[in-house]
Amino acid sequence: MALKIKQDHARFRDIVRGRIKRNLKKYIQKGELIGKKGKDFITIPIPTIDIPHFRFGEKSQGGVGQGDGEPGDPLSQGDPQPGSGQAGQGEGQHILEVDVSLEELADILGEELALPRIQPKGKDRIVATKLRYTGISPSGPESLRHFKRTYKQALRRQIASGSYNWRKPVIVPVREDRRYRTWKQVPLPETNAVVIYMMDVSGSMGDEQKEIVRIESFWIDTWLRKHYKGLETRYIIHDAVAREVDRDTFFHTRESGGTMISSAYKLALELIESDYAPSSWNVYPFHFSDGDNWSADDTRVCVEILQERILPAVNLFAYGQVESPYGSGQFIKDLREAFGERENVALSEIADKEGIYGSIKTFLGQGR
Amino acid sequence: MHKHTHLPARLHDIRQKVEGYAREYGLDFYETVFEVLGFDEINMVAAYGGFPNRYPHWRFGMDYERLAKGYEYGLSKIYEMVINNDPSYAYLLESNMDVDQKLVMAHVFGHVDFFKNNFMFQHTNRKMMDQLANHATRVRRYQDKLGVEMVEDFIDRCLSLENLIDYQSPYVKRRPDRPNDEEASQRKIAHGFKTEREYMREYINPPEFMQAEQKKLDDEAARKKKFPERPERDVLLFLLENAPLERWEHDVLSIIREEAYYFAPQGQTKIMNEGWATYWHSKIMTEKALDASEVIDYADHHSGTLATHPGQLNPYKLGVELWRDLEDRWNKGRFGKEYDECDSFVERRQWDKKLGLGRQKIFEVRKHYNDVTFIDEFLTLEFVLEQKLFTYGYNEKHQRWEILEREFKKVKEKLLHMLTNFGQPTIGVEDGNFENRGELLLVHKHDGVDLKLDYARETLRHVQTLWRRPVNLATRVEGRWTQFRFDGREHSDRRVEL
Numbered sequence: 001m002a003l004k005i006k007q008d009h010a011r012f013r014d015i016v017r018g019r020i021k022r023n024l025k026k027y028i029q030k031g032e033l034i035g036k037k038g039k040d041f042i043t044i045p046i047p048t049i050d051i052p053h054f055r056f057g058e059k060s061q062g063g064v065g066q067g068d069g070e071p072g073d074p075l076s077q078g079d080p081q082p083g084s085g086q087a088g089q090g091e092g093q094h095i096l097e098v099d100v101s102l103e104e105l106a107d108i109l110g111e112e113l114a115l116p117r118i119q120p121k122g123k124d125r126i127v128a129t130k131l132r133y134t135g136i137s138p139s140g141p142e143s144l145r146h147f148k149r150t151y152k153q154a155l156r157r158q159i160a161s162g163s164y165n166w167r168k169p170v171i172v173p174v175r176e177d178r179r180y181r182t183w184k185q186v187p188l189p190e191t192n193a194v195v196i197y198m199m200d201v202s203g204s205m206g207d208e209q210k211e212i213v214r215i216e217s218f219w220i221d222t223w224l225r226k227h228y229k230g231l232e233t234r235y236i237i238h239d240a241v242a243r244e245v246d247r248d249t250f251f252h253t254r255e256s257g258g259t260m261i262s263s264a265y266k267l268a269l270e271l272i273e274s275d276y277a278p279s280s281w282n283v284y285p286f287h288f289s290d291g292d293n294w295s296a297d298d299t300r301v302c303v304e305i306l307q308e309r310i311l312p313a314v315n316l317f318a319y320g321q322v323e324s325p326y327g328s329g330q331f332i333k334d335l336r337e338a339f340g341e342r343e344n345v346a347l348s349e350i351a352d353k354e355g356i357y358g359s360i361k362t363f364l365g366q367g368r
Numbered sequence: 369m370h371k372h373t374h375l376p377a378r379l380h381d382i383r384q385k386v387e388g389y390a391r392e393y394g395l396d397f398y399e400t401v402f403e404v405l406g407f408d409e410i411n412m413v414a415a416y417g418g419f420p421n422r423y424p425h426w427r428f429g430m431d432y433e434r435l436a437k438g439y440e441y442g443l444s445k446i447y448e449m450v451i452n453n454d455p456s457y458a459y460l461l462e463s464n465m466d467v468d469q470k471l472v473m474a475h476v477f478g479h480v481d482f483f484k485n486n487f488m489f490q491h492t493n494r495k496m497m498d499q500l501a502n503h504a505t506r507v508r509r510y511q512d513k514l515g516v517e518m519v520e521d522f523i524d525r526c527l528s529l530e531n532l533i534d535y536q537s538p539y540v541k542r543r544p545d546r547p548n549d550e551e552a553s554q555r556k557i558a559h560g561f562k563t564e565r566e567y568m569r570e571y572i573n574p575p576e577f578m579q580a581e582q583k584k585l586d587d588e589a590a591r592k593k594k595f596p597e598r599p600e601r602d603v604l605l606f607l608l609e610n611a612p613l614e615r616w617e618h619d620v621l622s623i624i625r626e627e628a629y630y631f632a633p634q635g636q637t638k639i640m641n642e643g644w645a646t647y648w649h650s651k652i653m654t655e656k657a658l659d660a661s662e663v664i665d666y667a668d669h670h671s672g673t674l675a676t677h678p679g680q681l682n683p684y685k686l687g688v689e690l691w692r693d694l695e696d697r698w699n700k701g702r703f704g705k706e707y708d709e710c711d712s713f714v715e716r717r718q719w720d721k722k723l724g725l726g727r728q729k730i731f732e733v734r735k736h737y738n739d740v741t742f743i744d745e746f747l748t749l750e751f752v753l754e755q756k757l758f759t760y761g762y763n764e765k766h767q768r769w770e771i772l773e774r775e776f777k778k779v780k781e782k783l784l785h786m787l788t789n790f791g792q793p794t795i796g797v798e799d800g801n802f803e804n805r806g807e808l809l810l811v812h813k814h815d816g817v818d819l820k821l822d823y824a825r826e827t828l829r830h831v832q833t834l835w836r837r838p839v840n841l842a843t844r845v846e847g848r849w850t851q852f853r854f855d856g857r858e859h860s861d862r863r864v865e866l
Contacts, residue, residue, distance in 0.1 A: 008428045009429035009433060011520075027826075051427070052822075054531065054792070054819060054823070055531075062760050062782070063759070064760070065677075066686070071770075
C-alpha cells in the first residue's frame with residue numbers, strides 16, 4: 001500500500017531542499033547536531049520547519065522538573081524543552097528513548113552528511129609489521145614445534161612403511177617427521193591517529209564561539225574514532241603564546257590580549273615532531289579562531305610553517321573560523337589565498353551553531 | 369457493532385480478557401476498535417495526529433519524517449495511539465510482544481474512559497474521524513481548483529494563528545445574546561430614583577447625580593458601538609466574522625479552527641489523562657492480566673514510561689503519582705478541616721481513618737477536573753517533597769539552565785502557569801477599528817513573561833495577510849508597553865501607554 005503521507009513527505013523534502021516555497025526557507029531549522037557522551041542524550045539532525053506562533057520567550061520562562069539536586073545546580077541534560085503544555089496533538093504516544101552508542105552515532109552522522117570513509121594514509125608510507133603464523137615447515141626452532149602435525153606425519157610414514165601396528169599403536173617420530181610453525185611478517189596499515197586541537201582563547205573569542213568549537217570537536221572525535229582504533233587528542237590554546245593543556249582547560253580558559261597564531265602552529269609542529277612521527281601516525285591538526293591575527297607578518301610565518309613543515313606531515317589540516325563580533329575574519333582569506341587548491345587543507349567559516357553542520361561536512365567530507 | 373475483524377485471534381483473546389478486567393474495575397468506555405499496523409503505517413497515523421486521513425499539508429510529512437527517522441535509528445517507537453471518537457480507534461504496533469499489546473490495551477481503555485467521561489471532552493465531535501476526512505476532501509477540492517501552492521500557503525498562515533482560540537469558550541458563555549435593533553438604536557435617558565413627591569425630586573436626584581447617571585448610560589452605549597464590544601479572545605472567530613476573506617479562505621480557516629478546538633482538551637488534560645491511563649494499565653496488569661513469564665518485560669516497559677528527566681516533566685509519572693496520592697488520601701481520610709489544621713508531623717504521617725473513599729473519589733475527579741484545577745486542588749506540600757519537584761530557569765550569568773527552587777508555593781505557581789491557557793500567551797482582539805482606520809489591535813494580556821519577539825513579528829505578518837489592513841500588537845517588553853505594527857510592507861514598534 002502506497003502511504004498517503006508520502007505526498008506530504010515528498011513536499012516537505014522539497015521545501016527543505018529549497019525547491020519550492022522559498023518563503024518558508026527562513027523557518028527551517030537544521031536540528032542541532034549536538035552530542036554529549038555517556039548518559040546524556042543526543043539529538044539527530046532532522047530539519048524542521050517552525051511555523052511562527054505567538055509564544056513565550058524560552059529563556060524567561062523556565063518550568064518545573066523532577067529529580068535530585070540543590071537550587072543553583074545545573075540541569076544535567078542539555079536544554080530543557082520548556083512548556084510541557086505546548087499546543088499539539090498529545091494522543092498519548094509513548095516515546096521511548098534508547099541509548100545510542102558512539103559507534104552508531106558515528107554511523108548516523110556519516111549517513112546524514114554523506115561522509116566518505118576515511119582513507120588512512122597510503123600503505124607505502126605507514127607500515128607497521130606484525131608476525132603472523134601462517135604455515136608449516138620441516139625446519140625451525142624446537143619451541144615452535146607443531147605437535148599434532150608432527151604426529152600426523154609420523155603416523156603417515158609408519159603406515160606407508162608398514163611399521164604401524166593397530167594392535168599396538170605406538171608412534172615414534174624421527175627427525176624428518178618434525179614439523180614447525182613458520183611465520184610471515186605481515187605489513188599492517190597503521191591505524192594510530194592523533195587530533196591536535198588548537199584554539200584561539202584571546203579576548204575576542206566568547207562563550208558562544210567556544211560552544212561551537214566544543215560541539216564540533218565532539219563530532220570530529222566521534223567520526224575519527226570510528227576509523228582509528230587508537231585515537232589520541234591533544235589540546236593547544238593560544239593567545240600571543242601557546243601552551244598545551246588538558247581538555248577541560250581547553251574549553252574553559254579565557255585570556256585577554258593579542259593573538260599570534262604562529263605560536264600555536266609552532267607548538268603543534270613540536271608535538272608532531274617529538275611524539276607523532278608521520279611515518280606511523282595519521283595526524284589531524286584542527287585549528288579554530290575568530291580570524292584575527294596580530295600582524296600580517298605573523299600570518300606569513302603561519303603560512304610558511306604550514307607550507308614547509310606541517311602540511312607534508314599531516315593527513316588533513318583543518319581551519320574553522322568562528323564568527324565573532326570582534327574578529328576581522330582576515331585569516332581565512334589569507335589561508336585561502338595560500339592554500340586554496342591544496343587537497344589536504346580544509347577551510348570553513350562557521351557563522352553560528354547551525355553552521356556546524358556544513359562545517360563538519362567540509363572538514364570530513366574529503367575522506368582524508 | 370463489533371468490528372474485531374482486524375485483530376488476529378491471539379490478540380482478540382487478550383483484548384476480550386483485558387476489556388473484561390477494565391469493566392470489572394468500573395471503567396466506562398466507548399466501543400473500541402483496535403487495529404494492528406506496521407511501523408510505517410503507525411508512523412503515518414501518528415503524523416496525522418492519530419487519524420487515517422487528514423488534509424494534504426507538508427507539516428504532516430515533517431512529523432512523519434521525524435517519527436520514521438526516530439524509528440529507523442532505534443531512538444523512539446510508538447507503542448500506542450488512541451483517538452477520541454465514538455467508536456474509539458486504537459492502534460497497536462505489529463512487532464510488539466504480546467505483553468506490550470496487553471499493556472497497551474489496558475492503557476487504551478483508561479484513555480477511552482477518560483475521553484467519554486471527562487467534562488472537557490463533552491463538546492467535542494465524537495465523529496471526528498468522519499469530520500477530518502470531510503475536511504480533507506474539502507481542502508483537496510480547493511487545491512484542485514485553485515492550485516496546491518495557493519491553498520497550502522493560506523494553510524501555512526492559518527496554522528501560524530491556530531493557537532489564537534479561546535480555550536475556555538466551550539465551557540462558558542462569553543457573549544450576551546444580541547438585543548433587538550430598535551432598542552439598541554435609541555438613546556437611553558437616565559431617570560434617577562423613583563419618587564412620588566415632586567418637591568423632593570431635587571434632593572433625591574440632584575443634578576450632579578443625574579449627570580453622572582446619564583454619562584454611565586452613554587458610556588455603555590459607546591462601548592456597544594466599540595468593535596468588538598468586549599475584547600475577543602477567539603481571534604480566529606473574529607477574523608472569520610470580520611476579515612475580508614474569500615469563501616474558500618473562510619472555509620479553510622474554519623477547518624483549522626474547528627480542528628484546533630477538537631485537539632485542545634487533550635492538551636488541557638494531558639497530565640490527568642496519561643496518569644489515569646497509566647494508573648489503570650498498572651492496576652490491570654499487576655492485579656489481573658500479567659502472566660508470571662511476562663513480569664520482567666512488563667516492568668521494563670512500565671519503568672521506561674515513567675522515567676523522569678531533570679528538565680522535563682513526564683506527564684505519565686506526575687499524573688499517575690497524583691492519582692495514587694489522591695486515592696490514598698481519600699482512603700485514609702487525609703483531607704478536610706481537621707487534617708489540614710493538624711500540625712503534628714507524626715500524627716499526619718500516621719493519619720488513617722480507614723474511610724476507603726479513594727476509588728470513588730478518583731472516579732469523581734476524572735469527571736469534573738482538568739489539569740489546572742486538578743493540580744490546583746490536589747497538589748500538596750508532601751507530594752512536592754516526595755516527588756522531588758523543583759522549578760528551573762535560565763541563569764544568564766552562568767549561561768545554563770539551573771534548578772531554582774523547591775518551595776511548594778513556587779513549584780505550584782510555576783506548574784499552574786505552564787498549564788494555564790495551555791502554556792500559550794493570552795492574546796485577544798481589543799479593537800477592530802483601531803485609530804478609526806480599520807486597523808486591527810491585538811493585546812497580549814501580559815502575566816510576567818515576555819513574548820518571543822522575532823516570532824511575534826513573523827506571526828503579526830501572517831495576521832496582516834488575513835486582515836489586509838495594518839495590524840498592531842500591544843505587549844510588554846521588559847516591563848514597558850510596546851506596540852508592534854505591520855502595515856503590509858514594513859514592521860515598526862513604539863512605546864505606548866496603556
